[in-house]
Amino acid sequence: GENVEQHPSTLSVQEGDSAVIKCTYSDSASNYFPWYKQELGKGPQLIIDIRSNVGEKKDQRIAVTLNKTAKHFSLHITETQPEDSAVYFCAASIKWGNYKLTFGKGTLLTVNP
Amino acid sequence: SAVISQKPSRDICQRGTSLTIQCQVDSQVTMMFWYRQQPGQSLTLIATANQGSEATYESGFVIDKFPISRPNLTFSTLTVSNMSPEDSSIYLCSVDIASTGELFFGEGSRLTVL
Numbered sequence: 001g002e003n004v005e006q007h008p009s010t011l012s013v014q015e016g017d018s019a020v021i022k023c024t025y026s027d028s029a030s031n032y033f034p035w036y037k038q039e040l041g042k043g044p045q046l047i048i049d050i051r052s053n054v055g056e057k058k059d060q061r062i063a064v065t066l067n068k069t070a071k072h073f074s075l076h077i078t079e080t081q082p083e084d085s086a087v088y089f090c091a092a093s094i095k096w097g098n099y100k101l102t103f104g105k106g107t108l109l110t111v112n113p
Numbered sequence: 114s115a116v117i118s119q120k121p122s123r124d125i126c127q128r129g130t131s132l133t134i135q136c137q138v139d140s141q142v143t144m145m146f147w148y149r150q151q152p153g154q155s156l157t158l159i160a161t162a163n164q165g166s167e168a169t170y171e172s173g174f175v176i177d178k179f180p181i182s183r184p185n186l187t188f189s190t191l192t193v194s195n196m197s198p199e200d201s202s203i204y205l206c207s208v209d210i211a212s213t214g215e216l217f218f219g220e221g222s223r224l225t226v227l
Binding site: 032046100101105106 | 117154171215216217219
């Protein structure tokens, strides 16, 4: 089955700096890659996703890149703010719409004011 | 977007008892799922809640331990049966609101078993 590795497990940055979280996946058939943000005491929130037919997607300060050849994808957050502090999870799905997401172990991002 | 409500939000239970978690969505959704998030861990899919039929369980999860109901397109329940401390987790309901393949999660039900 699919295996998703995520790193780093913790990341601390200064406000205004950029943050990058990287994930690798094992199954070359995977074609849907969402990212979730989970704040303390809350459920995961979908923040951005990318499908295998594109290499990059951007939404304001957040961007995701995908390299299918290398089987890795990354989340980029620019101009970080304290409210970006949370746990971020990457995930992969063999087929978009089959909902069987395999999640990475998460990255605790701390943005220091 | 839809509102996904879970009850209870948290509970402390005794070993050997059972607890039923409810998930209510404010719009009809085709696909509804239950996930488990163990302390400090990632999310694991327990089962797909199928409307009008038996749930589809993932490897490692069985109906006797985690019975699921899905009486209509807006509601589902997950029961954690004969609980042990190892069942202490956050249980999350998730749905595909617009049948787009994107999953949205409820706030979770935080269960502690003593």
